Amino acid sequence: KSITIDYSYLKSFISGEDVNNEIKDNRKVIEDIIKGKADNENVLGWIDVDKHAGEELIQRIEKTAKNIRETSDAFLLIGVGGSNQGARAAIKAFDKEQKPEIIYTGNTLSPIYMNKVLKDIEEKSVYANIIAKNFATLEPGISFRMIRNKMESMYGRDDAAKRIIATGSPNGSSLENLSNEKGYEFYDFPEDIGGRYSVITAVGLLPMAVAGIDIREVVRGAKDMAKSIKTLPLEENPAVVYPAIRNILYKKGYSVEVLAHFEPLFEYFTKWWVQLFGESEGKDNKGIFPAACSFSEDLHSLGQYIQDGKKNLFETFLNLEDQMESCPISEDESTIDYFDYLDGKDFSELNKVAFDATIKAHSEGGIPAMVFNIPKLTPYYFGQLFYLFEYSCYISGVLLGVNPFDQPGVEAYKNEMFASLKKEKEEIAV
Numbered sequence: 001k002s003i004t005i006d007y008s009y010l011k012s013f014i015s016g017e018d019v020n021n022e023i024k025d026n027r028k029v030i031e032d033i034i035k036g037k038a039d040n041e042n043v044l045g046w047i048d049v050d051k052h053a054g055e056e057l058i059q060r061i062e063k064t065a066k067n068i069r070e071t072s073d074a075f076l077l078i079g080v081g082g083s084n085q086g087a088r089a090a091i092k093a094f095d096k097e098q099k100p101e102i103i104y105t106g107n108t109l110s111p112i113y114m115n116k117v118l119k120d121i122e123e124k125s126v127y128a129n130i131i132a133k134n135f136a137t138l139e140p141g142i143s144f145r146m147i148r149n150k151m152e153s154m155y156g157r158d159d160a161a162k163r164i165i166a167t168g169s170p171n172g173s174s175l176e177n178l179s180n181e182k183g184y185e186f187y188d189f190p191e192d193i194g195g196r197y198s199v200i201t202a203v204g205l206l207p208m209a210v211a212g213i214d215i216r217e218v219v220r221g222a223k224d225m226a227k228s229i230k231t232l233p234l235e236e237n238p239a240v241v242y243p244a245i246r247n248i249l250y251k252k253g254y255s256v257e258v259l260a261h262f263e264p265l266f267e268y269f270t271k272w273w274v275q276l277f278g279e280s281e282g283k284d285n286k287g288i289f290p291a292a293c294s295f296s297e298d299l300h301s302l303g304q305y306i307q308d309g310k311k312n313l314f315e316t317f318l319n320l321e322d323q324m325e326s327c328p329i330s331e332d333e334s335t336i337d338y339f340d341y342l343d344g345k346d347f348s349e350l351n352k353v354a355f356d357a358t359i360k361a362h363s364e365g366g367i368p369a370m371v372f373n374i375p376k377l378t379p380y381y382f383g384q385l386f387y388l389f390e391y392s393c394y395i396s397g398v399l400l401g402v403n404p405f406d407q408p409g410v411e412a413y414k415n416e417m418f419a420s421l422k423k424e425k426e427e428i429a430v
């Protein structure tokens, strides 16, 4: 089974014919992308999943992860943006055992947080994975120095090196040189993939495997989605229909998209999605602002704005068809709480009713809404989702007329920081 898109709720905003016309108007450019005839060869390494997630790499990752799982209490994932979000999305959804504990660092400069991490690992058997394509990014770079120094003081230089894995650009990057000098195990951050498209490579797969996630299932899901995208007619292809709808809505003045769900385990997945679309499309004074909502909680906060506020946003729902677990409502005859009308029901039923009610109320209240139906919450479907959204983002960026693979806007704050901190030009690592 595959993830499908349902846009029947959009009918009072845009018709099936509008969607088909949008696809027709862009047919050549979309077909070129799908047939692999488009430019951007140097950033499309993720399209062929086997290229950077093949059997040999999977076996190597499984071996590294097994060793870490057997001998560690905590695993530090040091990275930011595309270097940590994909793995974190899956780990937060599937890491039930939480052994080893996965600790995220390199994504904040908070002294409180850094001190806490350094203290938390003191009595533990710790491994660390520094992930950085360009090892000049300040947050992961300096956090790694703190962790490295701490681990060297805990274990000595040689034993610390056995507990550190680096994932960085190959062919002489500064992180590779540092790894060689120290003796760290080194994984390639593929040169032909940018951070936010890197989840199905060693970047995302190694931390997932350490958390006990079946990475073969993630890869299988991504590959099945890749196959569907290559073979489905454009009008039935979710990676084409979704960007076409976004583009139509954008041209009609809808400039905010809310990715919403009723399963909190999707929370970090939506953060990954926000980063993917925000950094890929927000440029040249264009782009849809991506936001995320976790319902029911956010029905009692942003839900008010969505229902009654400015009508410049649309909603995309992640609908989990099989909620995986049952939780029957317990009866209570001895107490009057006015909830007896729910007797005999199950939380999964209530959650489904909340979803149906929300999409009806929002779309009837003037919010265009569409749905991705996700059969189950499993690593396999996460693989499908990662690939589907990466591909959709690629097509969406092209339809919008921006380069979905660069992020020039991120440099502005970095340059200001480097100027304040008096970083010399020659110290810029590659």
Ligand code: PA5
Pocket: 080, 081, 082, 083, 131, 132, 133, 134, 135, 136, 137, 140, 194, 195, 196, 197, 279, 407
């Ligand atoms: O998607 C991207 O390219 C960015 O979000 C990067 O992943 C992020 O800036 C981290 O970069 P690096 O891995 O080079 O430290």
